[in-house]
Amino acid sequence: MILHIQHLSFSYSETPLLRDLSLTVEKGEIVCLLGPNGSGKTTLLDCVLGFHRTFSGSVSLCGKNVLSCTRQTLARQAAYVPQIHTPSFPYTVREVVLMGRTAQAGLLGAPGKEDRALCGAALRRVGIEALAERPYTSLSGGELKLVLLARALAQQTPLIVLDEPTSSLDFKNELLFLDTLADLVKNDGISVLMATHALDHPFYFESKGLPVRAVMLKKGEPARVGAPSDLLTxxxxxxxxxxxxxxxxxxxxxxxxxxxxxxxxxxxxxx
Amino acid sequence: MKRTGITKPMRRAVLIAALFVLPVVFVAASLFFGRYPLPVRDVLTAFIRPGSVPLATKVAVWQLRLPRALAAAFVGASLAVSGAAFQSVFRNPLVNSGILGVSNGAGFGACVAIVCFGGGVWTYLLSFVFALAAVVLSWFAGRISRVTTTITMILGGTIVGAFFSALVSVMKYIADPYSQLPSITFWFMGSFASIGYSHLLALIPMTLGILLVFLSRWRLNVLSMGDREAAALGLDVRRCQFLVIGGATLCTAAAVCISGTIGWVGLVIPHIGRMLIGNNNQKLVPVSISLGACFMVLMDLLSRTLTGAEIPIGILCALIGTPFFVYLLKKTRGGNWT
Incomplete structure (x- = not known):
């Protein structure tokens, strides 16, 4: 079991946003978090990634309680592809992907030869090695998302957490991104937890024959969990x-x- | 690709060697120039056999030019490296070493020393203490519900900077307009004119600060991705920020307290580095250190040789550096910024 959430409740104010939520993500499984705006999808991801630390219940990644993990340990279990990346300095794509190796370097260390090789492999895996020396701030939205995916891949974690990864992409780039993701799950046994507004995503993974479950969140209500075809009616x-x-x-x-x-x-x- | 026959590791080795050698060359070269004309041979002899040259030569080389050049090199390196560090921490290319109120704090310290204690050693001591105090205050001013975020820290720095700048005005207002006010004005223009070996005590905090930033240089890349992403990548953001800001503050405070405020270097030297070798802090930090040192030694040399009277170095840095910066900006087409 990669991710194990038990009786998770979280509230920003008086009314709880997430109530008594229990969920597991198995190895090589995709779990899609669905629900309207403000239903707690990102909040749930934040609890999993250790950004929110005031929830009740328990969240464990690969058997380790996230609240007692250091950032370094967490980053070795779960990689994160953010919904919006605010561009920083015009680093090259390779330099950005190399940042995925942060958790493997010490407090004052820097990535070495092996890390560079892994970063090259991640670029190839996602099919963007041609962009490696380009400034990442000059890329299109679709290319940028693939760079962030490659960075997550370079982290070499059993779980990748994605927050609405395709919300800003056109049809073709969306499909390219999903194909890449499906390929990673199928061939590398990576587990995926993704928040998305597109209800077609769980159907897409289902049609590919991948193990996928959908979680439907609604503010203040217990989560509904099930296979896409059963749940999404x-x-x-x-x-x-x-x-x-x-x-x-x-x-x-x-x-x-x-x-x-x-x-x-x-x-x-x-x- | 490999037309030149120069391999990547070779280029790297040459670059690293150049980074080390260049500042040394600049410092050494600056010993041969000055208002007091000395033959090249005398300067060399003063180094090899100090006993066999006239006292005036010995004093000029060993007591005046060498400590001055060393101080200039370290101040330049400190300001440039802290500028590069702050730009990454605050993910803002417009930030310079004074962002957390260091310069204004130091300025106030210097004013207090000049007005209340007649200057002297107090100027260095108080400007150093108040520079550090300004950063600590900025940290607390930006602290909201036990957390200091990047943006509230910038706000804190701006506010504390403005506060100290108001205090500086107060000190100027009450200062004696014939003796103290000119001293204050000159301090703010920056100078290495009075540097002697005792001032080189400031090299200790400067070295320490530069070293802290240098060791964190790769992590600066990760920090500049923003708190959230940096944390998700496995970085202990608070600890890393503490090390970097601590190091940058230490070396800036020490630099400003012996040289006065030289604002231009911390903003522009890192950008010249970015245009030359890119934004990867792994390279940018050492390049900024080296460039900053060379640039400042050169500027100090010009400030003491161009005209009969010394030109304040802050003025010279901006007057000479700005056209050079514009030239580089045009030539590198903005270094990927556009």
Missing amino acids: AQTLLDVYGVCASILETNDVNGRSVKTIAVLGREEKAE
Whole structure:
């Protein structure tokens, strides 16, 4: 078991945002966190990454309680791909990916030869070695996300945590990113915990035959957990988002059956 | 790619050697120039056999020019390296070594010394103490619910800086306009004119500070990704910031207390480094140290030889450095900033 969350509750104010949430992420499994804005997706990720430390319940990564871990230990268990990266100095792509090796260097150490080799491998794995010497601030949104993924990969953690990784990408880049992620899960046995607004994402992973579960969060309500096809029904969408939707089924270019969601209107507009 | 036949490790070795050798060359060269004309041979002899040269020569080389050049080199290195460090910590290319109120704090200390204690050794002591105090105050001013975030620390620094600058005005207002006020004004323009060996005590905190930043140089890259990402990458952000800010503060405070405020170097030398070798702090920090030292020794040499009277070094740095900076900016097309 890579990630084990037991009876997690968290609140910013009087009303709890996350209530008695229990969840596991197994090796080589993808867990998609879904839910409306403000339902606690990022908050949950922050609890897992040790940014929030005032929750009740327990969160353990690879058997270690996150609250008793140092930043270094945590960074060896879980890598993080942020939703928004505020550009810093124009470092080269290679220099940014090399930062993924921080947890392996000491307080005053710097990455060595082995770290550089791993960073090169991460760049190749994600398919962006051609960008290696470019200033990362000059990249497109899609390329930048792949750089951040390569950096997370260079961290060599069993778990990668992603916060809405494709929210700013166009169709093709979104698919490229998801394909890369699916490949990492399938061939490298990496586990993925990702928050996303796109309900098609869990369906996408399901159509690829990968072990995937969806977690539907709604503020102040217990989380609903299940396989995408079981959980993501018109009824759930109505309950959680207040929208009328229809689950459509079609085939992808390889002829595999894939589901997608069509939103038909707001609940209050319905007759 | 390999047209030149020069391999990457070779280029690296040459660069590292140049970084070490250049400041030494600049310091050595500066011994041969000055208002008191000395033949090259006499200067060399003063070094090899100090007993066999006239006393005036010995004094000029050993007591005046050498400590002065050493002080200039360390001050230049300190200001440049702390500028580079603060730019990364605050992820802001516009920041200089004075961001946390060091210069204004030191200025106030110097004013108090000049007005209340008649200057002298008090000037160095009080400007050093108040420079450190300003940074500690900035840290606490930016502390909200037991945490000092990067942005509140900048706010704290700005506020504390403004506070000390107001105090400086108060001191100027009450200072004697014929004796004390000119001293204050000259202090703020910066000078190495009165440096002797006793001032080289300041080399200890400067070396310590430079060393702290130098050892943290790779982590500066990670810090500049922002607190959240740096933490997720496995960095103990608070501890690392403490080391870097502590080191940068120590060397800036020590530099400013013996030279007065020279604001330009901490902003521009790191940028010249960025244009020349890129933004990776692993290279930028050593390059800034070396460039800062060379630049300051050169400026001090010019300040004491260009005209009959000494030109305050703060003025010279800005007057000569600015056109050079603009030239580099055009030539490197902004070094990836655009």
